[in-house]
Amino acid sequence: MALTALLCAACSDNKPKPVDPPPTGGTDVRAELLSAAGACMLTTARDFLPKATALQAATVALRDAPDAATVAAARAAYHEAMDVWQVAEVMQVGPAAPRSNPGGGELRDNIYSFPLSNRCSVEEQLVSKGYESASFSSSLVTRRGFLALEYLLFYEGAETACGPNSPIVAQGTWAALSADERASRKRAYAAVVAADVHTRAQALVDAWVPEGGNFQKTLATAGPGNAVFPSTQVALNTLSDALFYVEREGKDQKLARPLALRDCASDTCPELLESQFAGRSKQNLRLNLVGFRRIVEGCGADYAGPGFDDVLVAAGAEAVATRLRQQVVEAEAALAAVEEADLKEALAQDKPSVQRVYDDFKGITDVLKTDFITTLDLEPPAGLEGDND
Amino acid sequence: MTESAGGGGLASPRPWARLWAWLLAPRDIAALAAFRVALGLLITVSAARFLAYGWVGVLFAQPKFRFTYWGFGWVPAIPAAWLPALFVALGVLGVLLMVGLFYRVTVVLLFAVFAYVQLLDVTNYLNHYYLVSLLLALLCFVPAHRAFSVDAWWRPALRRDTLPAWCTLLLRFQVAVVYVFAGLAKLTSDWLVHAQPLNIWLAARTGLPWVGPLLEERWVAYAAAWGGMLFDSTIVLFLLWRRTRPFAYVVVLGFHAVTFALFPIGMFPFIMVTGALVFFDPSWPRALWARVRRLPWHGVAPPSGVAVEVPGWKGRVALGAAVFYALLQVLLPLRTHAYGGNVLWHEQGMRFSWRVMTREKNGSATFVVRDSVTGRQWHVPPGQYLTRLQEREMAVQPDLILQLAHRIARDFEATTHHPVEVRADVRVSLNGRLSEPLVDPTVDLARQEDGLGPKPWILPAPVSPPVHLRPTRAAQARGR
Numbered sequence: 038m039a040l041t042a043l044l045c046a047a048c049s050d051n052k053p054k055p056v057d058p059p060p061t062g063g064t065d066v067r068a069e070l071l072s073a074a075g076a077c078m079l080t081t082a083r084d085f086l087p088k089a090t091a092l093q094a095a096t097v098a099l100r101d102a103p104d105a106a107t108v109a110a111a112r113a114a115y116h117e118a119m120d121v122w123q124v125a126e127v128m129q130v131g132p133a134a135p136r137s138n139p140g141g142g143e144l145r146d147n148i149y150s151f152p153l154s155n156r157c158s159v160e161e162q163l164v165s166k167g168y169e170s171a172s173f174s175s176s177l178v179t180r181r182g183f184l185a186l187e188y189l190l191f192y193e194g195a196e197t198a199c200g201p202n203s204p205i206v207a208q209g210t211w212a213a214l215s216a217d218e219r220a221s222r223k224r225a226y227a228a229v230v231a232a233d234v235h236t237r238a239q240a241l242v243d244a245w246v247p248e249g250g251n252f253q254k255t256l257a258t259a260g261p262g263n264a265v266f267p268s269t270q271v272a273l274n275t276l277s278d279a280l281f282y283v284e285r286e287g288k289d290q291k292l293a294r295p296l297a298l299r300d301c302a303s304d305t306c307p308e309l310l311e312s313q314f315a316g317r318s319k320q321n322l323r324l325n326l327v328g329f330r331r332i333v334e335g336c337g338a339d340y341a342g343p344g345f346d347d348v349l350v351a352a353g354a355e356a357v358a359t360r361l362r363q364q365v366v367e368a369e370a371a372l373a374a375v376e377e378a379d380l381k382e383a384l385a386q387d388k389p390s391v392q393r394v395y396d397d398f399k400g401i402t403d404v405l406k407t408d409f410i411t412t413l414d415l416e417p418p419a420g421l422e423g424d425n426d
Numbered sequence: 427m428t429e430s431a432g433g434g435g436l437a438s439p440r441p442w443a444r445l446w447a448w449l450l451a452p453r454d455i456a457a458l459a460a461f462r463v464a465l466g467l468l469i470t471v472s473a474a475r476f477l478a479y480g481w482v483g484v485l486f487a488q489p490k491f492r493f494t495y496w497g498f499g500w501v502p503a504i505p506a507a508w509l510p511a512l513f514v515a516l517g518v519l520g521v522l523l524m525v526g527l528f529y530r531v532t533v534v535l536l537f538a539v540f541a542y543v544q545l546l547d548v549t550n551y552l553n554h555y556y557l558v559s560l561l562l563a564l565l566c567f568v569p570a571h572r573a574f575s576v577d578a579w580w581r582p583a584l585r586r587d588t589l590p591a592w593c594t595l596l597l598r599f600q601v602a603v604v605y606v607f608a609g610l611a612k613l614t615s616d617w618l619v620h621a622q623p624l625n626i627w628l629a630a631r632t633g634l635p636w637v638g639p640l641l642e643e644r645w646v647a648y649a650a651a652w653g654g655m656l657f658d659s660t661i662v663l664f665l666l667w668r669r670t671r672p673f674a675y676v677v678v679l680g681f682h683a684v685t686f687a688l689f690p691i692g693m694f695p696f697i698m699v700t701g702a703l704v705f706f707d708p709s710w711p712r713a714l715w716a717r718v719r720r721l722p723w724h725g726v727a728p729p730s731g732v733a734v735e736v737p738g739w740k741g742r743v744a745l746g747a748a749v750f751y752a753l754l755q756v757l758l759p760l761r762t763h764a765y766g767g768n769v770l771w772h773e774q775g776m777r778f779s780w781r782v783m784t785r786e787k788n789g790s791a792t793f794v795v796r797d798s799v800t801g802r803q804w805h806v807p808p809g810q811y812l813t814r815l816q817e818r819e820m821a822v823q824p825d826l827i828l829q830l831a832h833r834i835a836r837d838f839e840a841t842t843h844h845p846v847e848v849r850a851d852v853r854v855s856l857n858g859r860l861s862e863p864l865v866d867p868t869v870d871l872a873r874q875e876d877g878l879g880p881k882p883w884i885l886p887a888p889v890s891p892p893v894h895l896r897p898t899r900a901a902q903a904r905g906r
Contacts, residue, residue, distance in 0.1 A: 406790035407861035414630035
């Protein structure tokens with residue numbers, strides 16, 4: 038205490054010292070980021086809604102008047118909707134996030150359950166016409182959403198992914214379906230799934246808009262008194278958790294497994310790529326990076342506007358911001374350098390080019406898991422409040 | 427052979443006898459009984475927290491892989507279904523300690539169960555759990571149940587108003603070790619010159635009411651860093667000195683209240699506030715009680731005319747054991763100096779050394795497995811084996827990286843039937859420095875033995891200074 042007193046005495050000498058200006062109550066750059074990120078997520082949800090509407094209409098048209106044109110239109114509508122959704126994948130905050138997250142509404146898994154998929158389950162629905170059931174919208178997510186839709190709209194083969202123990206194989210009911218009947222049921226099933234996706238898309242927008250759940254305000258007003266985000270830091274943690282999509286789903290699922298770096302016994306495992314039937318695995322990764330950049334750098338044109346990088350720069354951690362932005366640009370460049378239209382062909386013809394994409398995604402996640410969360414004192418996902426000392 | 431050391435005083439001129447007189451002098455048991463009650467209560471509350479927050483499942487049942495302490499790999503894991511019962515037992519034993527029922531058995535069981543829980547997984551290591559284990563170990567030798575306990579109530583023969591002074595001295599020594607080494611651990615340039623990691627932690631708490639905007643000001647981090655270091659390294663002196671003790675304890679309460687409000691450190695402040703009570707006069711509970719009841723208090727007169735017998739060989743063995751324990755407690759925190767380098771980076775000698783809140787460290791680890799025969803490579807993300815919490819701890823602690831590398835090697839060798847090499851690509855950021863590799867990525871960890879010796883495959887710590895964060899609100903005000 039004597040030393041403390043001495044220190045305090047030393048502090049109180051009369052020499053003028055250069056000091057930073059005191060806080061003026063100006064807008065906190067962290068709060069600004071939360072506000073901008075919320076707006077970005079609402080904008081993305083709003084962008085997605087008309088695409089989901091168009092997709093629903095296209096699948097209804099296909100169901101009612103199947104021909105080459107309506108098939109092409111439905112597939113095009115799928116691509117357009119998926120183009121927006123893959124951007125939204127990196128924005129799983131609040132209504133889109135799992136229920137275990139702050140404000141989680143689990144809408145994302147209902148729209149797109151990747152990496153949870155089960156083609157056999159979809160085929161069993163085709164046979165049983167389970168999609169006609171009133172309770173279909175609350176059935177397993179692997180029977181619904183974009184993954185089911187991709188199979189239903191793009192896969193034209195006759196074989197089933199179900200094993201011999203599945204009832205539709207054991208009882209011969211799959212084999213008993215004629216090609217026309219199977220195609221007809223796929224179209225009907227696709228229309229039901231697209232309608233369900235549209236319902237969820239509307240629910241997502243409703244959850245964010247001021248006249249609905251107003252989650253944008255919930256996020257922007259994080260702090261004492263906010264039941265969902267009692268502090269700015271909790272809200273920033275939620276945002277940063279969403280960014281870890283590029284590790285969990287991006288690096289480890291979409292890239293490492295097809296590259297046979299894990300969970301694969303062969304030289305490559307293209308059957309583990311994200312998009313099995315629509316051939317958009319490469320495009321999906323590219324769009325994931327777009328979503329990532331909109332949160333990290335800003336949601337405006339050319340990624341202008343408040344982002345995590347602005348918080349880092351304002352705090353004096355320019356080097357971390359630069360490193361993070363640089364890694365993303367390198368990952369984008371690696372993806373662009375893959376000459377093939379999709380990763381399936383690239384794995385077969387130029388595996389090293391896909392490996393480079395993996396390496397650059399790892400570069401992003403290395404920065405996220407080290408410099409980024411250290412500097413901002415964030416917790417990695419699934420962090421536990423504990424007796425940490 | 428025994429000899430008289432005088433009536434609790436310093437009657438004998440012989441140093442050896444004086445030492446025994448000092449150690450065996452009767453002291454009021456009241457303070458130790460109060461300490462027993464408080465510690466039992468804290469253990470019960472801790473166990474209840476683990477059960478209520480679901481930490482038993484998250485920390486002990488969910489992990490598929492356990493990190494063991496060196497030399498304790500033999501400790502078996504109990505079935506996950508029994509874990510809640512283990513924590514219920516801890517809670518019940520805490521209550522028994524509190525009320526002083528079956529004390530001798532209770533305190534030994536409590537130490538065994540508490541230590542067992544700590545030994546289950548290194549990634550759950552926390553300094554204050556280690557401290558509680560040590561305090562329980564010491565209580566095994568301290569008969570703190572001879573008053574204010576159910577045992578003393580139903581067995582009058584047990585009752586004593588005093589205990590020998592060594593009982594209090596041992597506990598004081600233990601608590602003093604924590605504070606002093608926590609203070610010494612802060613004599614680093616990161617802490618004193620750069621105010622890290624406090625600057626990082628405080629800057630992230632600007633949303634707090636009233637004080638929030640101040641917390642990202644750098645001078646606040648410096649004041650907290652220097653204040654914390656001075657507090658830790660000097661508070662024991664002020665607690666030992668009778669005249670400053672009450673004021674020092676108020677500072678203890680204030681300091682730990684602030685750390686509790688600012689940081690997620692759970693029971694730590696409560697344990698230290700309880701631990702600091704051992705520095706008070708042995709009769710403080712009676713004095714407090716008298717004050718509450720507004721009764722006159724004149725202190726407890728030390729027993730007079732009671733000759734302290736210098737114990738024979740058993741007493742000397744006990745004293746030897748106590749001295750050995752004390753030396754161990756001093757040497758353990760110092761052992762890192764035998765390794766050289768920055769302990770916050772290489773972590774050799776980090777545990778059991780009271781380096782409390784001295785680092786903000788995060789890592790990213792990937793294990794690269796290579797089949798030595800076919801040359802095929804796999805990348806193994808730690809998440810394949812670990813929970814996120816385990817992964818976070820493992821990624822910054824080389825001995826844990828080594829343990830997981832060995833497990834991965836065993837698994838791959840079992841499936842490939844070939845020898846494999848395991849290398850680790852680990853990048854770590856320490857106190858806001860840009861991340862750098864922690865371990866040599868060319869070293870086959872599958873061939874490295876674990877042990878207490880230096881690990882040459884750990885790369886040198888970064889030499890750059892840690893990050894200096896600016897106040898973001900002020901930055902905005904200046905027209906960012």
